[in-house]
Amino acid sequence: MANIALSADGHGHSAAEVAHKNSNQKLAMWLYLASEIVIFSIMIVGYAIWRLNEPDAVSNIHKTLSIIPVTINTFLLLSSSWAMVMGLRAIEMGNRQMFMRWIGATALLGAIFVAGQWLEYRELSHMNLTLQRSDMTLEDEIFESSLEISQVDGGYEVNVLNQQILDGLDLSYDTERFVEPTVLTEQEYAEFEQAVTTEVVGATANFGMRFYAPTAFHGFHVVVGVLLALQVLYLGSKGFYDDNPIGVELFGLYWHFVDVVWILLFTLIYLV
């Protein structure tokens, strides 16, 4: 190397600089999302392990969670992702008006999702599902749907409609007796009631924190997303993205990520 040089000629051209900055920002966004994935994965894996250990409790819970509003909500969130794609496409083609509409739709759908989630939380909290360990009003429901109990002479007659409820009951007498309607003494019935309650409550009582932590954390991301969408909308209206829509693209990445996480959570918590 005889050619000793410490510096190169001139500076890069501005188009190249913009492209460079864009690629920087995209890489940073991907890295940020990677770390987000990790946080979510802790909650998702935590839920999944509990789910595997408590299949009975989950089937009871699924009976109580109302799936239809949530499904609609999910659909709305998915649509918002589509609106996002359309919005990005519009601004890339230079159509600012369409862009404003689509991003507006994205923000609106996101807001509706948050509202829907809020309503769901309210209903669940009426059912006594809280962050603390607590039994949902499930207990009564399970007694009603699975057992027929009537007071007779010398105790209670118990007719088990759903034999599954007997699984894992810890009783001092044999559960074979419940194949047919059985008369239990007061003492035996007290034990039976206690055991059923423990079995139901014990497993479902921890559902609250495992449900609220990931969904609320996700909800928080949607709220942030809606605020970002409004910001994008505001800047877009000023023509900020006309030359370089990278900001919209980055927001899009975030929004799709939030969407994908919801699909995972929805499948895991409400479906399986």
Place this chain on the structure above:
Amino acid sequence: MATISVPIGERQTQSMPHWTEYFRWTVDHKIIGVQYGVTAFVFFLVGGALAMLIRWELLTPALDTMASGTAYNQLFTIHGTIMIFLFVIPMWGAFGNYLIPLQLGAGDMAFPWLNAFAFWLIPPAGILVIMGYFVGQAEAGWTAYPPLSTLFSGDGQTLWAMGAHLLGFSSILGSINFLVTILNMRPEGMSIWKMPLFCWAQMATSTIAVMATPFLAGALTLMLLDRVGGTSFFDATQGGDVLLWQNVFWFYSHPAVYIMILPGMGVLSEVLSVHSRKPIFGYRMIGLSSMAIAIVGFFVWAHHMFTSLQPELRIPFMVTTMIIAVPTGIKIFSWIGTLWGGKIRFTSAMLFSLGFLSMFVIGGISGVMLAAIPFNYQVHDTYFVVSHFHFVLFGGAVFAIYSGLYHWFPKVTGRMLNETLGRIHFVLTYLGFFFTFFPMHMAGMLGMPRRVAVYAPELQTWNVIISIFSFILGISTFVFVGNAIWSVARGRRAGANPWRALTLEWATTSPPPAWNFDEPPIPFEDPYGYGTDAATAYLDAIDRTFGVPEPPRPNITGGNSPEALPSPAGD
């Protein structure tokens, strides 16, 4: 390509920014770097003072200096938290911030604003952590195992968790910035295989930080929910699981050990090569072993849980833990290979790097011992472990930090640190460190658990020895502080390239101007290509462009000191 046409010495008169700049929001990576560094060092002094109190308490086997066991527990909790989250990690942030753009010939980081934001998260986080101390009862150690940290600790623990959360967030943002800068902002002509090894180390570090720190964030979120939200993720009586915390925490915190040591290894690769005037030995292996450590580091976490994990799961982690010794060994042998045949200059920077080599290897050996499960049972959670991680984090990270400070101080301030004081600092630190921490091995094996204020009386002798040398270690810090303060004002002018190093941060004035380089610099073909005519010519060109260092003043440095530099061959 253009050759240099600037008159000799024209750019020498660069001076540091006005001191008020350092207390303001600014997006200049050099100022942010100094902000990181000074903040971290202040926390180092605070954490060190706490350590002195700990050692004072341990002079006797009974509880005497501290008011209660809880007060003692808070001492080491805050000591550990400060040293890890508020000193070592931000200190590497300081080095990364200052050096990465310079070494890559860039004007600034990829995201200057984000950079400033990540820094300004640290002071409030530090205040939260320290408030945790004054509010009280943050006594669960830096590992904060529940249920002690959830059900049995006071409000200080909540503040502690919030502080740690903020620090994690800052670390993630900083690391994203580093990664993008390193991956996307290298100059033309610098492929990833021609990057300085410090950047390689920071790349590995940042990868770990981005992928692992969120685990800490997740775990701390759950802990805060348990503490203030009424959940019971970690409460076994309510359906939670205490091992969940240990698994998630160590899944972050073991890689975090590498977050703390890998940049130090990067510093070592720079310093050893420059100060022995010889190319780094096995560049690729050093770079790749950083990545190997980063990756394998994700699969060893449960060796912190050998006494709590289900027995059958312990074995795989023993194996992975032992494997990680291999890339570490590669680095150590490569560094010795670098020294071998070189022209070793015993500058303070070099002394601390040599100190790192000789101390870190002890930490490595005790690490392999700890991985052997049957022996681990004896020393798990004892002073043996305390000794091990101080050999890694003090003998490793802190020695590397000192080495880096001596090496790059001229670049940051434009002035050299005093070498005589530097050597006094090294001798005190080296001896103080070794005799503080080496006897801890024995104390641990003989039966001293860690985190106790009350211990078996027969262990007092060991503890008195440890405490006395720890005070020497404490005093040694002030030699450095005095040296730094004096040298900032009065030190010898460094010139652009006092060590005649080939990496790009030296190819500009000291301190560098705004945007670092007046023109995009062209890196030398090999960042460690010492011993060739081309390298000498390149270094001479730097000297011609930016000027040479002020010659040593005999009345200050004490005559013909060994750090006397080769004069440019052109003279």
Place this chain on the structure above:
Amino acid sequence: MATTQHQQSSNSATFGISLVSIIIFGVAMVIFGLVIGGVFTAKILPEQASEQAIATDGLFQVLLTIGSMVFFLVQGLLLISVIRFRHRPNDVTDGPNIHGNVTLEIVWTIIPSAIVVVLAILSYVVWQSNSAPQDQPNFVNGEPITINARGQRFAWTFEYVTNVELPAEEAGAVTVQNDGEESAPEMVSFTTNELHAYAGQNIELQMQTADVIHSFWIPAMRVKQDLLPGKETTIRFTPIATEEGFPYTTLQGPFDLLLEENGTRETRSFGDSTQLIVRVIGEESGGNLTRVQLDTGLQALVDSNLIGPKYARYRLNCAELCGGGHGEMYSYLIVHPDEESYLAAFYDGRVDAVLNPPADPILQGERAITAYACAGCHTLDALGWSGMTGPALNGIGDRAGGRAGSTGVSNGAEYIVQSIRHPQDYYVPGYNGVIMPVHDSTDDNTNTYMSQSDLIGIVAYLCSQTASGDITDSTCGLESWQAENNTLTDPAAVISELQALSDPYQE
């Protein structure tokens, strides 16, 4: 191993190392490793007092030997480098432009890999043999017993569920229930603050924690296992006779000690309720006197006839941070030389105390109180407690009466009742933020359950703790508390009066 490395490096002419120097270095390295491993293994580890310790120490010796060789190799090369390749004055040239050596790099990748594989296999083998279930665990009188270890901030308790059946009429009075099969007879069980074993007994502890994570560690046994909330963990070890033998003994009062301190001798007398654990050093003055060492490190002479059965004693630590009193959470493992002395000095007496409980509530209380975790936080010299987290109980019988007024209860005895049932109602000055759990009598499954009968005994016992040692000095304020020869004249009256006092505190 490193010898090969140097042979490899000598192939590269630039390194300029002669074969002879490599061999000298290699031999020195091996000798250094063997010497360090051979000499220091035993010196830097505590007594080898279990079978597990022998295997673990063997592994450690290998680790130390190899570790020392690596240490020698790296430090040696470093030292040679800095001396041989130091910068000479006026040398302005750079070092040679060498970028690496593939052979060498392969060598120093493969050799360490091979070493760690060997170490991993060796560790696995030792681990396997140390942690595998043993034959005849916890055998006493040819049959197994169950030992439950419990950690509670900040004390250890050990519950022995023996193989002695409880007589039918007594069954049900004991809190330990056998779940499951109703036909199973109830066994005698008792609780101690120290763990007892005999040399050669295969110990297997079922461990549970009452609150936070603790860790069971006996350095001399080389075993450690955490106690995890919500789980039961197991630890296994086999104490053996060591070279030190069984040097400890318990001096039973009354006795006189000839204390030696700073060259002066001083006789001190101890009352008949004193129990003092000392380490026997040797006989003097023709066998009439025995030199012993106290826990404080002081040495003393004592009449040889007073030396009772001897045993070995090892400190048992909590190794996982559990709160303010973590350092004080230790106890001892007492190893008796053989099964006979184990039965005579420990086991039979404890079983007998359950089968034939004493009438005196003070004696009942003295037994009952050791089943609780009081020792972790309180100091009580009579029982050898030294906890610092809570107020000391020495002389509590003198103070209780005075405290009654400031807490609004009727007398000293009720003050103690209140302090146990509801510790948060009154803080002793200087002890704000009480850690002590509420000991209620509602649910015997909770960790802090205390039965009414235990409470009565414990209150009587604490009332008897006066500075003078004379129980008539008690300020507990019970009318029936009258004593003769330092024993209660009417134990039954004291019990019924305490019963009446504590009934309102029964939940």
